[in-house]
Amino acid sequence: MKWSRPLLAVLLIGGLAACAGRTHSGSAAPAPAIAIPSPEEALRAEATKFWEARIKGDMVTQYNLQEPKAREGVTLTAFTLARGTVVFLTYKITTVETAGDEGKVTAATTLRMNHPKMERFGAFDQIVSMLWVRQGGVWYVKGSQEAAGKPLKAGESPPRE
Numbered sequence: 001m002k003w004s005r006p007l008l009a010v011l012l013i014g015g016l017a018a019c020a021g022r023t024h025s026g027s028a029a030p031a032p033a034i035a036i037p038s039p040e041e042a043l044r045a046e047a048t049k050f051w052e053a054r055i056k057g058d059m060v061t062q063y064n065l066q067e068p069k070a071r072e073g074v075t076l077t078a079f080t081l082a083r084g085t086v087v088f089l090t091y092k093i094t095t096v097e098t099a100g101d102e103g104k105v106t107a108a109t110t111l112r113m114n115h116p117k118m119e120r121f122g123a124f125d126q127i128v129s130m131l132w133v134r135q136g137g138v139w140y141v142k143g144s145q146e147a148a149g150k151p152l153k154a155g156e157s158p159p160r161e
Contacts, residue, residue, distance in 0.1 A: 039098040043132055046139040047105040050130075051091040059083070062141075067133050070143030087114050089123055099152040103132040103139060 037045070046065065053061035059080040063071065066079070074082075090110040097104045107130075112123040129149060131142035 039103070039134070040096045043098055043103045043105065043134075043139045044093060044096045047093055047096065047107070047130070047132070050141060051088075051093070051107060054088045055091065057087075065141050067135065067140035067143050070141075073143075085114055087112050091128075094127075097152055101134040102142075102152050103134065104148065104152055105130050105132060 050062060050065045053059075053065070060076065062083075063076050063079045088109055088111045091107045092109075093105060093107045095104075095106040107128050108125065109128050110123050110125050113119065113121070131145055131148050132139050133142045134140075
């Protein structure tokens, strides 16, 4: 029986591919373990994205990190115009708290006011607490920050440094 070259190549490649995932014992190699972050770690990662965007003046990233129902009520342009006065210079996340699908992140910041009557005061430090909400496994900045100074809920997790 005469074999064609393309058929032999397919058989050879297929055989090699089948062997590639096998150990010497003939069983398939185990898949690498994937670390699943805790709610606090996941929230800290999103808050870090937010604060990095805030320091850089990246309004698109800040806007996209707002909870979906907050984005429904304001355009990117309106969001950007509403944030033009305060310029954040530095941040350090000091605490991350979660209670179910709610979270609070507190950061020590340095900021200055971008306003002619305020420029003479220079930069100053301020502690900023922000509420977050988890939707579909993703953390977002909560649209209303009215309760940011209050505890989350009874039974909230302790702050993580």
